[in-house]
Amino acid sequence: MIRVENLTKKFGDFTALDDVSFDVEKGEIFGLLGPNGAGKSTTLRILSTLARPTKGTASIGGYDIVKDDTEVRKLIGIVSEKMIMYDRLTARENLWFFGSLFEIPSDVLTQRIDELLELVQLTKWKKVLVGTFSTGMRQRMNVVRALLNMPRVLFLDEPTLGLDPQSSVEIREFVKKLNRENGTTIIVTTHTMVDADMLCDRIAIVDHGKVVALDTSANLKKLISGGDSTILKLGVANLTADLLETLRTLECVRSVSQENSTHVRLIARGDDAFDSVIDAVRSKGGKIASIENLQPTLEDVFLHLTGHEVRDSADQKIPLERHRRFGAPQRRVR
Amino acid sequence: MGAKTLLSHSFRIAWKDILELYRNKLGLVLLIVMPLFMMAMVGFIYPTGGSSASNLPVAIVDSDAGYHNSTITAGQTFTSVLQQINSKTDMMKLTTATSAADIKNLIQRGDIEGGILIPSNFSASLASGEQGTVVIITDQSNPQVSTTIETLLSSVFSEMSTMMAQHNVQALSPTITANDSLAIVQPYKVQTQGVVPGAPNYFDFVAPGIMAMVVMMSVMTGLPAAISQEKEVGTMDGMMVAPINRLSIILGKTLGQTVRGLFQGLIILVLAVGLFGVTIQGSIPLVFGLLLLGVFSFVGLGIVITSFAKDQQTATMLMMTLMFPMMFLSGIFFPIQQMPWYMQDISKVLPLTYASSALRKVMVLGAGIPDITTELTILIVFGVVMTAIAVPVFRRMMTR
Numbered sequence: 250m251i252r253v254e255n256l257t258k259k260f261g262d263f264t265a266l267d268d269v270s271f272d273v274e275k276g277e278i279f280g281l282l283g284p285n286g287a288g289k290s291t292t293l294r295i296l297s298t299l300a301r302p303t304k305g306t307a308s309i310g311g312y313d314i315v316k317d318d319t320e321v322r323k324l325i326g327i328v329s330e331k332m333i334m335y336d337r338l339t340a341r342e343n344l345w346f347f348g349s350l351f352e353i354p355s356d357v358l359t360q361r362i363d364e365l366l367e368l369v370q371l372t373k374w375k376k377v378l379v380g381t382f383s384t385g386m387r388q389r390m391n392v393v394r395a396l397l398n399m400p401r402v403l404f405l406d407e408p409t410l411g412l413d414p415q416s417s418v419e420i421r422e423f424v425k426k427l428n429r430e431n432g433t434t435i436i437v438t439t440h441t442m443v444d445a446d447m448l449c450d451r452i453a454i455v456d457h458g459k460v461v462a463l464d465t466s467a468n469l470k471k472l473i474s475g476g477d478s479t480i481l482k483l484g485v486a487n488l489t490a491d492l493l494e495t496l497r498t499l500e501c502v503r504s505v506s507q508e509n510s511t512h513v514r515l516i517a518r519g520d521d522a523f524d525s526v527i528d529a530v531r532s533k534g535g536k537i538a539s540i541e542n543l544q545p546t547l548e549d550v551f552l553h554l555t556g557h558e559v560r561d562s563a564d565q566k567i568p569l570e571r572h573r574r575f576g577a578p579q580r581r582v583r
Numbered sequence: 584m585g586a587k588t589l590l591s592h593s594f595r596i597a598w599k600d601i602l603e604l605y606r607n608k609l610g611l612v613l614l615i616v617m618p619l620f621m622m623a624m625v626g627f628i629y630p631t632g633g634s635s636a637s638n639l640p641v642a643i644v645d646s647d648a649g650y651h652n653s654t655i656t657a658g659q660t661f662t663s664v665l666q667q668i669n670s671k672t673d674m675m676k677l678t679t680a681t682s683a684a685d686i687k688n689l690i691q692r693g694d695i696e697g698g699i700l701i702p703s704n705f706s707a708s709l710a711s712g713e714q715g716t717v718v719i720i721t722d723q724s725n726p727q728v729s730t731t732i733e734t735l736l737s738s739v740f741s742e743m744s745t746m747m748a749q750h751n752v753q754a755l756s757p758t759i760t761a762n763d764s765l766a767i768v769q770p771y772k773v774q775t776q777g778v779v780p781g782a783p784n785y786f787d788f789v790a791p792g793i794m795a796m797v798v799m800m801s802v803m804t805g806l807p808a809a810i811s812q813e814k815e816v817g818t819m820d821g822m823m824v825a826p827i828n829r830l831s832i833i834l835g836k837t838l839g840q841t842v843r844g845l846f847q848g849l850i851i852l853v854l855a856v857g858l859f860g861v862t863i864q865g866s867i868p869l870v871f872g873l874l875l876l877g878v879f880s881f882v883g884l885g886i887v888i889t890s891f892a893k894d895q896q897t898a899t900m901l902m903m904t905l906m907f908p909m910m911f912l913s914g915i916f917f918p919i920q921q922m923p924w925y926m927q928d929i930s931k932v933l934p935l936t937y938a939s940s941a942l943r944k945v946m947v948l949g950a951g952i953p954d955i956t957t958e959l960t961i962l963i964v965f966g967v968v969m970t971a972i973a974v975p976v977f978r979r980m981m982t983r
Contacts, residue, residue, distance in 0.1 A: 297824055322826040331817025335599070337606040346599045350592060350825035378606070394821065 250275040250402060250434045251296065255305035258291050258458075265291045267458040268305070273436060278428050280449030281438040282547065288458040289438035290330065293404050296436070297327045309402055323351070326400030330407045332391045336380030340371055340390060343379055348397040358397075365393045369423070385416035392423065403427070405437040409444055421448055442547040452547070456555045470545040472553065478503065479522050480549075483513045484539035485530060492533045501525050511538065589834070592827045596835025600809065601842055614843070618797055618851045622859060625789050625916060637673060639732060640695040642680040650706040657706040657715060664743055665699075674735055683720070690722045697721050697732040745769060778948050779864050787862070790855040791942035792915030794848050798874045799881045799935060800906055801844035802837070806882065807889040807898035809836055815895060829981050830974070833886060841878050848874050864949030870942065873955075877938035880962040883969025890973075890980035909935045934965045 251273035258266040266288045273279045281289040294300040296307055298318040306313060312320040327333075334343045344362045353361070366372045369389040374382070379390060388408070395403060405424065409417035425448065427433050439445055445452050446466050453463040462469060485492065488511055496515060497505050502525075503516045517526060523540075530537055604610060643665070647658025669675050678695065680686050686698030698720040709715045719736050721729035745768055752764040759767070810833075813819040822832055848871070855861040863870070888905070892898035911917070912926060913935035919927055930936050941958035944950035952959070 299820055299823055319826045322824055325824065327820065327824050329817055329820050331820070333818050333821035335603055335818060337603045338599070342599075342602065346595065347821055347825065349595050350822065350827050352588075352826075398825075 250277075251279075251307070251309050251436070253292075253296070253305075253307045256292065256295060256302050256307055257304035258288075258295060258300065259303045264458050266295070266302075269455075269458070269460055270305075271453055271460060271463060273434060275434055276428065276432045278424070278435045278437065278448055278450045280445045280452040281436065281455050282440065282442075282445045282452050282551070283438075283455035284440055287455040289440075289455055290406055292455075293327070293406050293436065293438055297325055297404050298322055299327075323398065324400060325402045325404060326395035326398060327404040328392050328395045328406060328408055330410060332387050333394060334379050334387070334390055337378060339376050339378055340366065340382075341375040343390065344394060344397060347394055351398040353398065361397065361399075365396055369393050385412060385419070388412055388416065388420060389423075392420065396427070399431075400433065402434045402436070405435065407439060408437060409439070409441065417444075424448060442551075446547055454551060454554060461554050462550070466547065469547065469550045472550055478516055478518045480543040480545055481515050481517060481522070481526060482508075482539075482541040482543050483515065483526070483530070483537065484511055485513065486511060486536045486538045488513065488535070489533075492530065492535050495529050495533055496526065499525055499529055514543075589828050589831045592831035593835035593838055596822070596832060597838035597842065600836065600839030604839075604843060614847060615850055618793070618847055619854055621793055621797070622786075622790070622851065622854050625785075625793070638676045639674065639697070639728070639735070640678065641675045641697050641699060641732065641736075642678045642686050642689055642695045643699045643701075644680045644682060644686060645701045646682065646703045647701050647705040648703040648707070650710040657709045658701040661701060661705070661715075661717070661743070664746070665739065668739055668742065683718075686720050690720065695722075696725070696728050697736075699736065784860070786855060786859040787947050788918075788943070789916060790851065790859070790861045791946045792913070792939040794851045794855075794870075794874065795877055795935060795939040795942050796910060796913070796915050797851060798844040798848040799877050799938065800910075801847055802840045802878050803881050803885045803888075803906065804899060804902045805840040805843060806836060806885040807892060807902055808895055809840060810889045811892060811895040811898045823981065829978055832981075833974075833977055837878075837882050837886075841875070844878060845871065845874060861946075863946050865945035865951070869945055869952065873938065873942050873945065876959065876962050876966070877934070877942075880934045880938070880966035880969065883966060883971075883973040886973035886977050887969070890976045909933050912936070913939055915939050934962060937961045 253269060253271050253273075256266055256269045257264070269288070269292065281292060283289055291300065295302050296309065296314060298314055298321055301315060306315070308314060309321050310324050312324070314321050333347075335346075338346065341362060344365065345358065348358045348362065349355075362375075363372070366375050369392070371386060371389060371393070374386065379387065382390065392405075392408065403424075408420050408424070412420065421444065424435060424437070428435050435448075437444065437448060449466065451463065451465050452469060453460045454469070455461070462472065464472075488507075493505060493507060493513065496502055496513065499517075501517045501519045501522045503518055505513060505515045508514050515526070517523075519525075527537065527540075604614075643662060645656075645658040645662055647656040649656040649658075666677060669677060680689060680695075680698065683698075683700050686695070686700065689695045690698065700718040700720060702716060702718065705715045705717075717740060719733060721732055723729060745765070748768040749761065749764045752767055753759055753761070810819070813822075819832075823829075852863075852867075852870070856863065884905075885902075888901050889898060892901055908929075912922075912930040913919075913933050914930060915935070919930050919936065922930065937958040941955040941962075944955055944958075948954075
């Protein structure tokens with residue numbers, strides 16, 4: 250459905266995207282995971298015809314994103330990180346305006362707007378100014394707006410950014426449903442592991458403008474576990490420095506990190522990893538309070554591949570002043 | 584994509600913009616208040632026709648020594664006639680001072696704006712058949728007031744001279760009537776007549792200019808502001824991902840701003856006619872046609888600036904920098920003819936000059952299209968050239 254070949258984007262001397270290539274299958278949910286400034290949004294902007302590549306090509310549904318941009322636009326919908334809607338227009342007016350820019354007959358559009366608003370439980374608010382909506386409502390509007398033209402490819406740029414956990418879940422469920430029921434191909438950028446893990450069929454890990462790994466979540470995790478590694482979280486009531494040192498010197502243990510005064514996280518290899526670790530603790534007189542066998546997280550994978558954490562720069566981006574334009578404090582409906 | 588779809592998308596975008604504007608109640612109020620302020624300001628602080636001064640404090644020193652032993656000196660006569668004339672018009676507030684040094688002192692302290700000095704040999708000169716000299720002392724620190732006083736006093740004195748001469752002629756030959764004596768003293772009489780009936784005031788001069796300016800300013804500042812705001816907020820992306828021609832975005836935005844501008848123009852027109860007594864001689868459709876043409880000639884410039892400015896603030900500042908010289912150099916508040924030649928040359932390349940001049944001809948003089956072909960041609964050429972530059976620049980800006 251989507252084919253990206255050697256895509257490069259430069260802003261002056263800065264290379265935002267460096268020779269990126271990947272394919273996305275029809276009906277797939279494809280994730281771009283990486284910290285801010287990694288080039289996720291730039292990729293999305295180029296694919297959605299909002300920016301032009303410096304080098305390389307890309308096509309959506311067989312249409313070139315530069316030469317046939319109008320055809321591409323008919324196929325896609327974009328949920329931008331910024332809310333694309335007008336505060337001084339009502340929910341319905343917003344949808345009507347954006348919908349009318351596509352060639353949709355007005356009776357079809359009217360019906361579709363009603364359906365979409367119903368889908369995200371905003372029917373009650375359809376005649377209310379969007380400026381008075383809560384962040385969660387606005388984000389639902391933002392998603393629905395992108396669906397007006399029944400896109401075959403939907404781009405989502407940080408769809409859960411700045412949302413509370415409940416709203417995030419709602420959005421994720423909605424996207425999954427859309428993919429399942431309509432077969433919409435979805436490309437989502439995110440820097441949160443949960444989004445990537447729970448949503449995506451395949452994930453491309455992006456860092457410094459390059460795709461460093463591309464696979465399913467499970468396969469990516471195998472990169473770190475290497476097949477026979479186990480991640481253990483050990484609770485020891487009387488944890489000592491001596492005990493930690495002993496664990497480090499064990500042959501089967503690859504890494505040890507102390508999480509707090511009683512818990513240790515370690516990666517061990519081999520079939521007898523459990524036994525060796527427990528024996529070692531006992532021999533030093535340690536009392537095992539708990540033992541957990543953990544799955545590697547995408548965070549571990551990211552750290553393993555790039556040498557730094559995703560979180561490093563990501564949290565700064567949450568826009569605290571999102572409503573600045575409409576004036577604070579906000580009157581919230583709901 | 585046909586022209587029809589292009590236009591229909593433009594209309595939708597314009598309609599959306601107007602709806603947003605309509606919902607912004609404070610903005611709407613300001614839309615009306617701004618032209619009202621502008622009209623009131625220029626109207627009330629500027630001299631309005633006829634006598635431009637009232638109650639200027641002026642001191643008079645009569646040091647006339649008289650001639651031989653006449654009981655009334657020529658200086659006293661002069662002073663009393665001056666007071667007589669002044670009591671009719673109240674242009675000056677006359678006080679007396681003791682000497683030239685005293686007048687100087689009073690001016691320095693700011694108590695008076697000017698002084699009149701009748702020298703000691705005033706009576707003697709007149710009696711011996713010479714001209715009597717009256718000295719006017721002015722306040723150089725305030726050139727405008729001093730010019731006003733100078734003009735005012737000169738005209739008063741010349742009137743007095745005429746009266747005196749008339750009197751003398753009649754004294755020489757008693758058979759001559761008052762009218763004949765006036766004809767001998769002042770053989771030429773001036774009568775001013777305008778092209779249209781009535782005496783136009785300053786509002787008549789300034790209203791067309793303000794209209795042109797406000798409409799153009801609203802488009803020129805409104806367009807970059809509206810576009811860069813949508814870029815900043817992100818809503819521009821929403822339009823950009825729709826399968827519409829980029830031109831319809833700019834066209835729609837322009838249309839929205841034009842409606843806003845024309846609405847303001849209409850407010851000014853209503854205020855000018857209703858509140859400030861301006862009479863419109865020409866056709867009103869032609870007035871609005873001209874305003875539209877003015878918008879067309881300015882839009883390109885607005886688009887170019889929008890394309891260069893990265894955010895709303897820069898765009899507005901850039902616009903202001905351009906608008907300011909235009910406001911003052913386009914002959915809206917001050918006639919171009921009053922400016923030094925180099926400034927006149929600059930004003931000749933500003934499109935607003937022609938827009939306001941054409942508008943003035945139509946509104947004040949009742950001119951028709953044939954009378955303003957020069958202005959029309961210049962505005963059209965300017966608009967076409969700017970649009971030709973603007974469209975490719977805008978297209979490039981939109982897909983970076």
